Amino acid sequence: MNTNGRDYLLDCLAAIERVHPPGVERELLVLDNASADGSADAVRERHPEARLFALERRTGKADNDSLLLREARGRYCLLLNEDSELQENAVQALLDALKADSGAAAAGAQLLTSSGEPTACAWRLPDIPWALAAAVFLQDAVAVQSTGGRVREVGWVQSSAMLVRRAAAEQVGWLDGDFFVYSDETDFCKRLRDAGWRILFAPAARAVHHDQLGTDAASMRRRIVEFHRNRDRYFRKHGLTLTRLIWKACWTWAYLARAAVAALVPGRDARRYLLHARQELFPGRGEGIRDAAEAHNRNLGNNVPARHGAR
Numbered sequence: 001m002n003t004n005g006r007d008y009l010l011d012c013l014a015a016i017e018r019v020h021p022p023g024v025e026r027e028l029l030v031l032d033n034a035s036a037d038g039s040a041d042a043v044r045e046r047h048p049e050a051r052l053f054a055l056e057r058r059t060g061k062a063d064n065d066s067l068l069l070r071e072a073r074g075r076y077c078l079l080l081n082e083d084s085e086l087q088e089n090a091v092q093a094l095l096d097a098l099k100a101d102s103g104a105a106a107a108g109a110q111l112l113t114s115s116g117e118p119t120a121c122a123w124r125l126p127d128i129p130w131a132l133a134a135a136v137f138l139q140d141a142v143a144v145q146s147t148g149g150r151v152r153e154v155g156w157v158q159s160s161a162m163l164v165r166r167a168a169a170e171q172v173g174w175l176d177g178d179f180f181v182y183s184d185e186t187d188f189c190k191r192l193r194d195a196g197w198r199i200l201f202a203p204a205a206r207a208v209h210h211d212q213l214g215t216d217a218a219s220m221r222r223r224i225v226e227f228h229r230n231r232d233r234y235f236r237k238h239g240l241t242l243t244r245l246i247w248k249a250c251w252t253w254a255y256l257a258r259a260a261v262a263a264l265v266p267g268r269d270a271r272r273y274l275l276h277a278r279q280e281l282f283p284g285r286g287e288g289i290r291d292a293a294e295a296h297n298r299n300l301g302n303n304v305p306a307r308h309g310a311r
Helices: 006-019 039-046 061-071 090-100 128-135 139-143 166-171 184-194 217-237 241-264 270-281 289-300
Strands: 029-033 051-055 076-080 084-086 104-112 152-154 161-165 198-209
Touching: 006 039, 006 084, 029 039, 029 061, 039 051, 051 061, 061 076, 061 166, 061 184, 076 090, 076 166, 090 104, 090 161, 090 198, 104 166, 104 184, 128 139, 128 241, 161 166, 161 198, 166 184, 184 198, 184 217, 217 241, 217 270, 217 289, 241 270
Parallel strands: 029 051, 104 198
Antiparallel strands: 076 161, 084 198, 104 161, 152 198
16 A cells, blocks of 8 residues: 555565565555555556556545455455565465464564664553553553564554455454544454454564655644544544543653653754643644545545546
């Protein structure tokens, strides 16, 4: 799934070709989310074998991943962001994890930074212990589950490189499009777990997840707004009222404390933590990524439909 990441997308597709396990049948689906950088044309030219879904209006990541899952014909579906680059043996390791556990619905890869360092990519589901740990700045020790060298059950995994058992995804109704981006995979994994499935972290599967996020202030603000808006939506959707209130109190305190420290340390941005604190308290405020996408679509003209057909 790609949005204005042409060069990353081409590297992603090249890695798929390079590391695909021999003897495993596959199909390649590419969804271009109304990019303006020639991504769709590049796929048509360099990967004519791909089923290309070239949208003319921006839609959310959850809806886009759901479209790909519905259209896929395989038993297993590997969701990838355009900025995810599979490493050698990654696909086979994910397949092995799901084939070895018939009760597992999804397996997430170990994500690496652009410099090759492992980064957190599997967590416990958001709960009160995680919130309390955040209040004393121990959240990583409590919440991060992408550790160890063996396949293990976790709460949820990042969908940047996640293999999904298609039948399980269909059973729970795919991903929820109300989550435009952020918390979409958290909600998906929780609903899978509630339906009796397990979620796995497969450390032998490794994928570089390049950071292509914009660094300008407006882009940062939209990401923070969208992040808190959808985490709050997650708690409300699942009726976690007490967890939501404790989470709000603990994380607001944690962000304000970080802002105070950042104000005293040269080179640190206290405003970013203050924005996090504000959005934690008032998640409905501000302009998020969904708002920016809707504004983009309005600029295209109200009469241009989203095109979901493969081309």
